[in-house]
Amino acid sequence: MNTTGIFPISAVVFVLAALPFGPLSNTMLNFLSFAMIITLAAQGWNILAGLGGQFSFGHAAFFGTGAYAMAVLQMRFGINPWLAFPIAMIAAGAVGFAIGFLSFRARLRGSYFALVTLAFAEVFRILANTWNFTGGAAGVLVPLKSDPTQMQFGDKRWFFWLALACVTGALFVTHALVRSRLGAHLVAVRENEDAARALGVDALAVKLQAITLSASITGAAGCLYVQKFLYLDANLAYGTWISVEALLAPIVGGLGTVLGPLVGTLVLLGLGETSKTVFAKITGGAVPGIDLVVLGVLLIGCVAIAPRGIMGLVRRRAKA
Amino acid sequence: MSAALLQVRAVTKRFGGLVAVDDASLDVAAGSITGLIGPNGAGKTTLFAVIAGFEAPSAGRVALLGDDITDTPAHVRAQAGIARTFQIVQPFAGLSVLENIRVGAYLRHRHRAAATASAVAVARAVGLDQMLEKPASTLTVAGRKRLELARALATEPKLLLLDEVLAGLNPSEIRDMIPVIRKVRDDGVSILIVEHVMQAVMQLCDVVYVLAQGRMIAHGAPGVVARDTAVIEAYLGHGAAARMQSQQSIAASVPHA
Ligand SMILES: Nc1ncnc2c1ncn2[C@@H]1O[C@H](COP(=O)(O)OP(=O)(O)OP(=O)(O)O)[C@@H](O)[C@H]1O
Ligand SMILES: [Mg+2]
Numbered sequence: 001m002n003t004t005g006i007f008p009i010s011a012v013v014f015v016l017a018a019l020p021f022g023p024l025s026n027t028m029l030n031f032l033s034f035a036m037i038i039t040l041a042a043q044g045w046n047i048l049a050g051l052g053g054q055f056s057f058g059h060a061a062f063f064g065t066g067a068y069a070m071a072v073l074q075m076r077f078g079i080n081p082w083l084a085f086p087i088a089m090i091a092a093g094a095v096g097f098a099i100g101f102l103s104f105r106a107r108l109r110g111s112y113f114a115l116v117t118l119a120f121a122e123v124f125r126i127l128a129n130t131w132n133f134t135g136g137a138a139g140v141l142v143p144l145k146s147d148p149t150q151m152q153f154g155d156k157r158w159f160f161w162l163a164l165a166c167v168t169g170a171l172f173v174t175h176a177l178v179r180s181r182l183g184a185h186l187v188a189v190r191e192n193e194d195a196a197r198a199l200g201v202d203a204l205a206v207k208l209q210a211i212t213l214s215a216s217i218t219g220a221a222g223c224l225y226v227q228k229f230l231y232l233d234a235n236l237a238y239g240t241w242i243s244v245e246a247l248l249a250p251i252v253g254g255l256g257t258v259l260g261p262l263v264g265t266l267v268l269l270g271l272g273e274t275s276k277t278v279f280a281k282i283t284g285g286a287v288p289g290i291d292l293v294v295l296g297v298l299l300i301g302c303v304a305i306a307p308r309g310i311m312g313l314v315r316r317r318a319k320a
Numbered sequence: 321m322s323a324a325l326l327q328v329r330a331v332t333k334r335f336g337g338l339v340a341v342d343d344a345s346l347d348v349a350a351g352s353i354t355g356l357i358g359p360n361g362a363g364k365t366t367l368f369a370v371i372a373g374f375e376a377p378s379a380g381r382v383a384l385l386g387d388d389i390t391d392t393p394a395h396v397r398a399q400a401g402i403a404r405t406f407q408i409v410q411p412f413a414g415l416s417v418l419e420n421i422r423v424g425a426y427l428r429h430r431h432r433a434a435a436t437a438s439a440v441a442v443a444r445a446v447g448l449d450q451m452l453e454k455p456a457s458t459l460t461v462a463g464r465k466r467l468e469l470a471r472a473l474a475t476e477p478k479l480l481l482l483d484e485v486l487a488g489l490n491p492s493e494i495r496d497m498i499p500v501i502r503k504v505r506d507d508g509v510s511i512l513i514v515e516h517v518m519q520a521v522m523q524l525c526d527v528v529y530v531l532a533q534g535r536m537i538a539h540g541a542p543g544v545v546a547r548d549t550a551v552i553e554a555y556l557g558h559g560a561a562a563r564m565q566s567q568q569s570i571a572a573s574v575p576h577a
Pocket of ligand 2: 364365366407
């Protein structure tokens with residue numbers, strides 16, 4: 001398996017970081033910031049599923065836990081968001097560890113594991129929706145402060161850079177992981193768990209480390225989501241939408257590749273937005289759900305033409 | 321004689337009503353190549369799985385260097401020095417040859433550079449050094465068997481369990497592999513080998529155990545075992561030994577099962 005070097009990663013990050021210096025509309029900046037949040041969630045998923053082969057359908061459980069922890073720590077405990085952020089990541093990681101412990105120890109794999117993660121996310125959604133502590137069905141509002149010490153920025157570019165910094169961190173973590181012993185073990189477990197065990201790999205420990213890391217990265221995406229929209233309810237935090245976004249992007253971008261989640265998110269969200277505008281122009285009114293149709297077609301095309309995602313196509317090109 | 325490297329004592333393994341291994345015992349002496357032969361379905365692979373920790377025995381004990389490892393998980397046994405190959409090869413198909421071997425090398429080498437160097441050295445020893453960057457899925461049968469061997473060797477084992485690494489190879493490939501296996505032993509790795517290719521068993525093994533229908537029916541020097549009446553009958557059916565004796569010596573040619 002090829003690994004993406006430091007250079008292409010740095011180049012992509014520099015280009016993205018430079019974008020706000022150009023003439024960027026507010027809509028565009030919002031779009032990019034949102035894309036960074038989704039990318040981060042997808043990067044978390046990619047570690048567990050892309051590298052480790054454990055396909056989760058419930059990364060909302062981690063996204064939502066990160067998000068709720070971020071919101072609740074600020075609102076109920078008055079904790080500064082900069083401090084709440086790492087605590088929320090740890091909380092999401094702990095939920096990941098717990099779900100991993102229960103399902104991997106029971107030797108759940110494949111679709112069974114996917115279903116169990118989905119079920120956990122749904123249980124969390126229902127709990128958050130009914131529990132007063134999390135604001136119940138009304139959700140949690142974080143008051144607008146526009147103060148960098150509160151992780152809120154008058155200049156929206158700063159939020160984008162913050163989110164990009166998180167994505168960059170995850171890029172380098174993934175890059176280091178792919179080249180590490182743990183990364184080799186993780187990929188070995190994905191490829192053939194029995195063979196890995198025969199070579200001394202503690203499959204359970206490896207999967208637990210992967211899901212914990214994966215969950216805390218996706219949890220960080222939840223934290224950013226709260227700081228961007230300053231509002232949270234159970235369907236936003238634990239809804240299926242984020243589980244789907246988190247897995248579509250790496251599949252389209254390139255499973256298990258370092259840049260796959262980022263590339264996939266930009267393509268998917270970009271196409272979604274473009275198709276909405278284009279179809280609105282053609283038909284003279286919004287066509288609800290048209291972006292989903294386009295995404296569906298893209299996903300089918302991806303599976304048929306580029307099973308290794310866009311990064312796979314890029315590599316084949318580069319080699320030819 | 322000092323205690324054997326591996327001791328298998330009265331191991332039984334049942335799958336539901338089927339007794340795959342029935343009260344089988346064997347020793348692998350340190351520094352030896354010990355053979356395990358027997359007709360198809362005799363329980364050889366099952367016994368390997370019990371030794372390597374992939375199947376828990378229904379009864380009996382397994383000890384490595386005198387330490388009871390019967391309840392030790394497979395990956396811990398690998399750390400303790402037991403490496404196995406799979407009869408049905410289990411490559412990491414999506415990875416290159418080097419990456420495959422390096423997974424094994426990571427057991428004793430934490431850092432990537434050291435693990436890579438060790439993996440390359442092992443690849444050279446088994447003759448895979450020309451295809452390090454090739455995807456494992458593109459290897460021929462012979463290549464895959466070598467890869468199984470290389471990965472196991474990369475864990476730097478004390479005891480190597482080889483399950484039919486010569487099966488599916490043509491005669492010239494078999495001739496190439498025999499010195500490779502002997503060299504492994506000469507480098508200090510004890511070997512327990514399951515093999516149907518009798519020519520290899522005769523050339524390589526110091527001691528041979530014979531398993532038939534789960535029971536250990538004979539053991540001893542290869543030449544002696546091959547002439548054993550019970551062994552011949554296990555392979556060829558009741559009365560075969562008498563018929564064969566009237567024909568010729570069969571020292572080197574117990575037919576393939
Ligand atoms: N997991 C299992 N569940 C049920 N039965 C099994 C299982 N594994 C092996 N067996 C049965 O146990 C018996 C011994 O099988 P085993 O594979 O150990 O034989 P073998 O000596 O390795 O044969 P071969 O020479 O064909 O490789 C066979 O009857 C087989 O069908
Ligand atoms: Mg067998």
